[in-house]
Amino acid sequence: xxxxxxxxxxxxxxxxxxxxxxxxxxxxxxxxxxxxxxxxxxxxxxxxxxxxxxxxxxxxxxxxxxxxxxxxxxxxxxxxxxxxxxxxxxxxxxxxxxxxxxxxxxxxxxxxxxxxxxxxxxxxxxxxxxxxxxxxxxxxxxxxxxxxxxxxxxxxxxxxxxxxxxxxxxxxxxxxxxxxxxxxxxxxxxxxxxxxxxxxxxxxxxxxxxxxxxxxxxxxxxxxxxxxxxxxxxxxxxxxxxxxxxxxxxxxxxxxxxxx
Numbered sequence: 001x002x003x004x005x006x007x008x009x010x011x012x013x014x015x016x017x018x019x020x021x022x023x024x025x026x027x028x029x030x031x032x033x034x035x036x037x038x039x040x041x042x043x044x045x046x047x048x049x050x051x052x053x054x055x056x057x058x059x060x061x062x063x064x065x066x067x068x069x070x071x072x073x074x075x076x077x078x079x080x081x082x083x084x085x086x087x088x089x090x091x092x093x094x095x096x097x098x099x100x101x102x103x104x105x106x107x108x109x110x111x112x113x114x115x116x117x118x119x120x121x122x123x124x125x126x127x128x129x130x131x132x133x134x135x136x137x138x139x140x141x142x143x144x145x146x147x148x149x150x151x152x153x154x155x156x157x158x159x160x161x162x163x164x165x166x167x168x169x170x171x172x173x174x175x176x177x178x179x180x181x182x183x184x185x186x187x188x189x190x191x192x193x194x195x196x197x198x199x200x201x202x203x204x205x206x207x208x209x210x211x212x213x214x215x216x217x218x219x220x221x222x223x224x225x226x227x228x229x230x231x232x233x234x235x236x237x238x239x240x241x242x243x244x245x246x247x248x249x250x251x252x253x254x255x256x257x258x259x260x
Contacts, residue, residue: 007139011064014133017056022123032084040074063177094119106135142243204237212236
């Protein structure tokens with residue numbers, strides 16, 4: 001364990017689905033919901049679900065690396081379910097609040113189970129619920145960061161590229177535990193002080209093809225390690241391990257540019 005106010009813990013939230021959300025379009029009885037998770041300076045956002053009151057996300061996982069000092073300053077985790085037209089916090093479809101200072105939930109992700117949590121909202125006649133799997137791990141001296149590389153297949157030119165991704169329905173080219181963007185570094189989360197990478201970034205091949213890729217018809221999955229004719233998107237995980245050090249560390253190298 002890491003001692004002191006700067007010791008680091010990993011907070012993991014897997015967003016599965018929400019149910020019985022209020023309708024922001026009463027004529028069609030639908031909303032366009034997405035999830036925003038906030039803990040102090042840390043913010044994460046899910047993909048948008050269109051025209052539904054019962055959205056499903058399944059593989060959407062949020063990971064925050066937080067220190068004891070951050071939890072002391074921001075002791076409450078906030079999970080908002082917003083609509084596409086939400087302009088302010090008070091306009092959210094619902095919010096769930098979780099105190100972290102005396103955490104009694106799972107401390108290992110494999111022990112966590114999906115549970116239903118009621119959403120508080122300004123809609124008194126709606127009993128909305130969000131379904132989550134959560135864990136708040138113990139203090140760590142090492143941790144692994146995972147960043148996903150995403151591409152789409154272009155049938156006309158028969159090649160894969162991030163340039164063919166469709167912003168309205170696809171992931172961004174690079175997605176990380178807290179943020180996403182067009183470039184690799186956009187998806188790498190802030191690393192706590194005194195933690196440095198043990199080596200270079202490597203793609204994972206344990207449950208994928210020999211180059212680390214997984215394939216699917218859309219980014220909703222299901223994912224396969226062999227490409228089929230119906231598969232139009234692919235992704236692969238790049239990981240790096242960080243450890244607590246007291247002396248200068250080697251530079252943190254991103255994947256080589258020609259890999260992208």
